[in-house]
Amino acid sequence: MSFVSLKTLMFWFLVTAHVIRVDTSRLRRRVNLTEEDEDRAPSGEDAVYVKLKSGPKTSGLEPGDTAVTFKVHTLDGEFVYPAEGLRGSLIIHAFTNKSGFLECLWGSESSLADLVHLPESAQVLFVSLDDSAVDDALWMREQVHRAVMHRKKEVLSRLHFSPVPVFALGNWIPSVLYSWGCTGHNCGLSQAAFTCEGWSMPVIVKRLDARYDWLMGRWAQRSYELIDAGDGCKPSFSVAGAVAWVSEGTCSFFTKVQNMAKSNASGVLVYAFPGNPIQDMNCIGDECFTPLSLPAAMVHLEPSVSQALRFGQQVNVSFQSTPSPNFFVGIDQQGALAEVGWFLYPTFSFINWQAQWFHFYHGLQTRLQTAAQVVCVFDKVLMQGDKGAVATVELPIGMLDFDTLELDTSLSCPGSRDSTCAHWDHTVQLFVCCDYLGPYCNVELGRWITAFRRGIGHWLTDVSPLIPLLNNNKCTFTMKTVPWAMPWMVSLNLRFSSSNQTGDPVEKLYPFQVTSLYSGGTFDKNYNMKYQPIKFSVPASTKKVELYAVITGHGSDENGCGEFCVTSHHFLINSIFNHTRIFDSAGTALGCTLRVKEGAVPNEHGTWLYGRGGWCDGLQVNPWRTDITRQLDMTGYESNMLVYFGLYDGRDPSPAQEPGYIIMSSFLVFYK
Ligand SMILES: *[C@@H]1O[C@H](CO)[C@@H](O)[C@H](O)[C@H]1NC(C)=O
Ligand SMILES: *[C@@H]1O[C@H](CO)[C@@H](O)[C@H](O)[C@H]1NC(C)=O
Ligand SMILES: *[C@@H]1O[C@H](CO)[C@@H](O)[C@H](O)[C@H]1NC(C)=O
Ligand SMILES: *[C@@H]1O[C@H](CO)[C@@H](O)[C@H](O)[C@H]1NC(C)=O
Ligand SMILES: *[C@@H]1O[C@H](CO)[C@@H](O)[C@H](O)[C@H]1NC(C)=O
Ligand SMILES: *[C@@H]1O[C@H](CO)[C@@H](O)[C@H](O)[C@H]1NC(C)=O
Numbered sequence: 001m002s003f004v005s006l007k008t009l010m011f012w013f014l015v016t017a018h019v020i021r022v023d024t025s026r027l028r029r030r031v032n033l034t035e036e037d038e039d040r041a042p043s044g045e046d047a048v049y050v051k052l053k054s055g056p057k058t059s060g061l062e063p064g065d066t067a068v069t070f071k072v073h074t075l076d077g078e079f080v081y082p083a084e085g086l087r088g089s090l091i092i093h094a095f096t097n098k099s100g101f102l103e104c105l106w107g108s109e110s111s112l113a114d115l116v117h118l119p120e121s122a123q124v125l126f127v128s129l130d131d132s133a134v135d136d137a138l139w140m141r142e143q144v145h146r147a148v149m150h151r152k153k154e155v156l157s158r159l160h161f162s163p164v165p166v167f168a169l170g171n172w173i174p175s176v177l178y179s180w181g182c183t184g185h186n187c188g189l190s191q192a193a194f195t196c197e198g199w200s201m202p203v204i205v206k207r208l209d210a211r212y213d214w215l216m217g218r219w220a221q222r223s224y225e226l227i228d229a230g231d232g233c234k235p236s237f238s239v240a241g242a243v244a245w246v247s248e249g250t251c252s253f254f255t256k257v258q259n260m261a262k263s264n265a266s267g268v269l270v271y272a273f274p275g276n277p278i279q280d281m282n283c284i285g286d287e288c289f290t291p292l293s294l295p296a297a298m299v300h301l302e303p304s305v306s307q308a309l310r311f312g313q314q315v316n317v318s319f320q321s322t323p324s325p326n327f328f329v330g331i332d333q334q335g336a337l338a339e340v341g342w343f344l345y346p347t348f349s350f351i352n353w354q355a356q357w358f359h360f361y362h363g364l365q366t367r368l369q370t371a372a373q374v375v376c377v378f379d380k381v382l383m384q385g386d387k388g389a390v391a392t393v394e395l396p397i398g399m400l401d402f403d404t405l406e407l408d409t410s411l412s413c414p415g416s417r418d419s420t421c422a423h424w425d426h427t428v429q430l431f432v433c434c435d436y437l438g439p440y441c442n443v444e445l446g447r448w449i450t451a452f453r454r455g456i457g458h459w460l461t462d463v464s465p466l467i468p469l470l471n472n473n474k475c476t477f478t479m480k481t482v483p484w485a486m487p488w489m490v491s492l493n494l495r496f497s498s499s500n501q502t503g504d505p506v507e508k509l510y511p512f513q514v515t516s517l518y519s520g521g522t523f524d525k526n527y528n529m530k531y532q533p534i535k536f537s538v539p540a541s542t543k544k545v546e547l548y549a550v551i552t553g554h555g556s557d558e559n560g561c562g563e564f565c566v567t568s569h570h571f572l573i574n575s576i577f578n579h580t581r582i583f584d585s586a587g588t589a590l591g592c593t594l595r596v597k598e599g600a601v602p603n604e605h606g607t608w609l610y611g612r613g614g615w616c617d618g619l620q621v622n623p624w625r626t627d628i629t630r631q632l633d634m635t636g637y638e639s640n641m642l643v644y645f646g647l648y649d650g651r652d653p654s655p656a657q658e659p660g661y662i663i664m665s666s667f668l669v670f671y672k
Helices: 045-053 100-107 109-115 133-148 153-158 173-179 253-262 285-289 303-310 349-368 464-469 591-598
Strands: 011-016 019-024 070-074 077-081 089-095 122-128 159-165 189-196 203-206 224-228 243-247 267-272 296-300 315-322 328-331 373-383 389-394 404-412 427-433 443-449 457-462 474-480 488-497 511-523 534-536 544-554 567-573 577-582 624-627 640-648 660-671
Touching (some): 070 122, 089 173, 089 349, 100 133, 109 133, 122 133, 122 349, 153 159, 189 296, 189 303, 203 296, 224 303, 243 253, 253 267, 328 349, 349 457, 349 591, 373 389, 373 474, 404 427, 404 443, 404 464, 427 488, 443 457, 443 464, 443 660, 464 511, 464 544, 464 660, 474 488, 511 534, 511 640, 544 567, 544 577, 567 660
Parallel strands (some): 089 122, 122 159, 224 243, 243 267, 267 296
Antiparallel strands (some): 011 019, 070 077, 089 328, 189 203, 189 315, 224 315, 373 488, 389 474, 427 443, 427 474, 511 660, 544 624, 544 660, 567 577, 567 640
């Protein structure tokens, strides 16, 4: 579809003071599955939906079902779920050394080091899918102990290693791992298959493709000729049209791949020397400025391949992926089974992010237990097409006695699995109309961005300042996204409450009036020309005035604006007071991972990790609120003045091509 223009795949990292910035013209994309995967099947998004709704009925456990009690033998004795007393989350990881991805996950020092940061509410149970389960458990424990050595030792008490292979567990775990099979980055067995005239059988080895966001080339489903190119540290004229067989070391992965690209190779296979693990091939720093468009992968040195090449025999290679059980399953802090999504590259950080989300979700459930007057607007209603989801509801009497309004929103999928979820990230907006003839019919009350193919998003957004928009006993709510998006099932409860402000209850302030200010638009050289100063006087008996804005940057010009560039948004009050909102994490490599603790959906099937212009995939857009009372003339006689402007890199935007856009709703809120 047109919104996925995957054209020039330039991206680069700007390293600025510990911030890795991934600045690109088109990073907003879902991450493709490997060429062998089932991803080619969907022909249209509707077709997928129909297929999934009528898909095969499974009688087994599904995400959301309660995890049944179980016991597993471990190297330290026995692991019992649920543990007495404390109820945290649990992630079960099934290892197999048949996977190059898992070998790297367990072999990489930085990946193992990340396990140290496992949230305190989480435990991990490690099992093995293979006959070598005893050795695997000992080895996994050794890897972890080595990594943790001088650090937070406490984490070790929350990591459990079972020597019992998955097929012998005798509980529900095998059936969930097998029936929740998955495709994508962290499951399936990616392999290289070598053939040679003299061999009776092909030689199949595990492989790990280069980092998903570095090399854009994909292995085709065909046989390639394999040509030895030494260590690949200089170009080689013989590899044109073939896959280059290159040893690790001497120069960087980038140098090898770049040399082979210059030599017109069709792909690169880097092999690890005996005893060395498969590594996650990636570019570093400035290397990432150079776009390369050929596929590459890492494998172990296969002696028969090297020998055949040395004797001048023709060796061919093709690439395949064999389905595997799921390697991960989670149990949240409420005891419900959960998928843990995609690991885009081999690091235990993805386990941490999922566990952080479980912790967030537990906190959210607790917050939802607090007293509030709840009005249900949508209860798992289909949101799709031009219409979106629409409902008219009655509001509680005495609305103005509440000073708090929260939107309790969740976006789930047509089925229980993530695979039934919409593939793309889209902006979702909630509009409210309480007075069909008034100026505030269909004003935006909330904004969210959908996750790439994960159905766990649930958020509580404080929109209290907008209570005055609900100035009628009946209001119509419309929630929608772009009409071509795949369907989401939305739930929305309005939660009205009175904040329990400490101190004198007489001092409690209630929003009683809002005035709409500016909206966004195309972020080009004319962006700021349309904004005229707004003059206003403060209504009598106003005690506080607040600026309230919901701003997000989208689209992609040559600087990645507005999604992946740093834009700033200025509200200048009475020509003196400058209130600025800067989206400085836009374009950073891990910007949105920092927001999992606030509810950003982790481990999505797309580039959710990068920071964005005021938003993250799978998260609500937080309103920006600033008290401006003391910068205003409050007498009501004099008028005040306010103007907005938005900048890129401190200047008016001036894109050469395909300008991005800003979505903004902004208000003055008056309290008494
Ligand atoms: C992803 O898949 C789509 C559809 O199969 C294809 O058009 C596109 O080129 C792929 N992108 C990459 C980066 O492989
Ligand atoms: C995993 O496999 C690789 C090669 O296939 C081997 O070198 C390594 O020792 C294995 N690791 C374990 C834990 O079995
Ligand atoms: C290798 O591939 C070529 C053509 O792609 C084919 O002619 C040849 O028979 C193949 N050799 C082997 C051993 O598969
Ligand atoms: C690679 O291909 C280009 C264009 O076909 C050609 O000009 C160049 O000489 C080739 N380079 C090598 C090393 O074969
Ligand atoms: C407000 O706080 C007090 C004491 O902390 C508590 O007794 C009361 O129930 C709270 N009221 C509400 C509405 O939460
Ligand atoms: C407001 O602040 C921004 C950044 O701090 C600055 O670029 C801009 O010039 C300021 N505007 C005024 C009118 O002071």
